[in-house]
Amino acid sequence: MAGTSGEAAMPLSVAEIAARAQDFEYNPYIRLKVWLRTAELLLREAQIYEDEGNIQQAYMLLMRFVTLVADKLSAHPDSKEPANRRALKMMIKSIPDAVDRLEVLKPRIVARYNTWQTENAGREESAADVWDGQGPGSKRRLSKYAEADPAIAGRAKTLEASEHSGLAVKLAHKEIQRRDDVRRTTRQSNDRDQGGYEGDDSTDLQRRIEDTRRRMDSRERHTGGTPKKLTKPHPSASEPSLAAPRSSEYRYPSISKSRPFQYEDSIGKMERNFGRESAPPIPEKQVIRSTISYESPAPMRPAKLLKEEPPSSTPSPVDEPSAYTFKPSAYLENGSPLRTLFLPTLLRESFLSIARPNTQANLETCGILCGTLISNALFISRLVIPEQESTSDTCETTNEGALFDYCDKEDLMVLGWIHTHPSQTCFMSSRDLHTHCGYQVMMPESIAIVCAPSKSPSWGVFRMTDPPGMKSVLNCRQTGLFHPHPETDIYTDAMRPGHVFETPGLEFKVVDLRP
Structure with a gap:
């Protein structure tokens, strides 16, 4: 495959990656909120690189995050402002987790580096020939930065x-x-655990309807009475199913009652009603959909x-x-x-x-x-x-x-x-x-x-x-x-x-x- 390198170059040592992590310019004149967004972005990128198995780049970004937040932002001129204090405090709380991840990645980087050193003892690696990308007509040049880039050093293909x-x-x-699929599934799972669903109005409405029906069923069982039927649809409810008989009375979407299924009673009812005119079909349970896009x-x-x-x-x-x-x-x-x-x-x-x-x-x-x-x-x-x-x-x-x-x-x-x-x-x-x-x-x-x-x-x-x-x-x-x-x-x-x-x-x- 043209343009593809299938052989892994020399990986970096922990010391080399750490030196690269420290190599950034910090300017206290830049607003603190910009630096806080930068720190957040470092964590997000580190997670992606770690998930993809690029542990060198993940290690470098995590170390840069710790250095930026612990050594720089805590002393930023804007750090005393009330609006920034809380955001900075939340970012500082992320440092222990970042350090734990560094400790997990470090032995893997050391082992990989030592393995490469053993397998390639005495072998000389030529410098990478890379394009500097500066202006029309740029020529290729040798660059020490290509070999020092944790994102590609030691990476095959x-x-x-x-x-x-x-x-x-x-x-x-x-x-x-x-x-997108993972994020959507995680969001739905978290919302179910919290007992609410802020991101989906239709699911929240369906849950409220089910709760109302259960309360009515419970009241009927305890009082022996029959709940009154509404003569007008509730404004927040959806239209009944097309399979339901036309009536001026409102019908809730069919929801299973919270009572155990009794097989013998069902057989008895079927025998007693055999030959009689069938009751109108129960409308199917509907999913009430919001008109607002899920992703918007x-x-x-x-x-x-x-x-x-x-x-x-x-x-x-x-x-x-x-x-x-x-x-x-x-x-x-x-x-x-x-x-x-x-x-x-x-x-x-x-x-x-x-x-x-x-x-x-x-x-x-x-x-x-x-x-x-x-x-x-x-x-x-x-x-x-x-x-x-x-x-x-x-x-x-x-x-x-x-x-x-x-x-x-x-x-x-x-x-x-x-x-x-x-x-x-x-x-x-x-x-x-x-x-x-x-x-x-x-x-x-x-x-x-x-x-x-x-x-x-x-x-x-x-x-x-x-x-x-x-x-x-x-x-x-x-x-x-x-x-x-x-x-x-x-x-x-x-x-x-x-x-x-x-x-x-x-x-x-x-x-x-x-x-």
């Missing part, structure tokens, strides 16, 4: 994203469906769902995320690897369709790019339109709590954002740079898509350089809407070449959170 986009799409569709938070517009293929019931080994690891497709200017980010080809078209009314009114529109991590690659699977306030030159998200609550509920990672320039050219304004800086702090692979439908080029996919772009913007204290920065190479194209691949056939959903 590493893939070049540019040569295996079809496999990437197949992996993504199957794994996203599997995770209320209130909101219905999510646009693109056609999905049903997952195979018997996945082959090639479809398992743990079977392969995608190589980084580019590197930051400081040499740190950037994981491949797969972008659905039709996403821009869908976004521009939603933004068209604002664009015609010369107002900006923004959307959030959400997705997940699979096999050391990032897949955008959701376009979320948040609540926002717009002008001709700006677009500010409002009610960010609702956005992050939705992402947490759906187990989504924020991978970047997309916005329009209704009347301006396709570029990153100073306001855009300050906005995107927060995204790239949380995840270096985060992207900013700018759409300028009336100009040429009409769109672009960008990231900030690091260095000098990230440090320049983080240290900038100017507050004007548009202000210059001294660096000329403050941001760069993330596609030509870069770590972003527009991928045909990659499915996604559109969710509009605006009221």
Whole structure:
């Protein structure tokens, strides 16, 4: 298979992984809530890598989480504010669990490293030949960072994203469906254990109807009376089954009474009623369905769902995320690897369709790019339109709590954002740079898509350089809407070449959170 490495390279030692975990730049001027989201993302990524068997990367992320929260965030200038104190306290409570997971992973990493050393004693490994991904016409160069990347060091069957986009799409569709099924099952189980079901109004209503019927049955048994029938349907109940006889009287959906089945009594009743006219059929038990989409938070517009293929019931080994690891497709200017980010080809078209009314009114529109991590690659699977306030030159998200609550509920990672320039050219304004800086702090692979439908080029996919772009913007204290920065190479194209691949056939959903 072209572009596939089937032989595992040298794994990393615990000391090497620990050194990599410490290698990140902390800036106390970044708001604490951004760092808290970053810490939460580290835990989420670590869990995915651990589930896929990539224990080196899981170990590195867990150690970075402990270092960030214990050594840095506890002393952050915003940590004393009441609004941040509780969130920080909750994050600190996660440290013991992270340390326990580190202790479980450590002996496995040591054993793997020692085994490799024994089996390859005296063998010299050549340095990996990787693409630095910087600008058009970039040449290949040797990079120490390729061998020091815990995500791919020692991993067999590493893939070049540019040569295996079809496999990437197949992996993504199957794994996203599997995770959705697991999350839905877990959520339903937890809600049953708690005696409520906040996420499904129909199930909650059905339960209340059953409880009411049982109380009526109990009252009938104890008092010997007959419950009165309602002459009008209850406004919260569903329509009776079509199989039921037409009547002005309301009939509850048929629900089994909580009494034991008596076989002999049933035979006797059948014999006594033999030859008589049969009673009208009892309406079948109905499932009362909510008109609100299960996956959509209320209130909101219905999510646009693109056609999905049903997952195979018997996945082959090639479809398992743990079977392969995608190589980084580019590197930051400081040499740190950037994981491949797969972008659905039709996403821009869908976004521009939603933004068209604002664009015609010369107002900006923004959307959030959400997705997940699979096999050391990032897949955008959701376009979320948040609540926002717009002008001709700006677009500010409002009610960010609702956005992050939705992402947490759906187990989504924020991978970047997309916005329009209704009347301006396709570029990153100073306001855009300050906005995107927060995204790239949380995840270096985060992207900013700018759409300028009336100009040429009409769109672009960008990231900030690091260095000098990230440090320049983080240290900038100017507050004007548009202000210059001294660096000329403050941001760069993330596609030509870069770590972003527009991928045909990659499915996604559109969710509009605006009221």
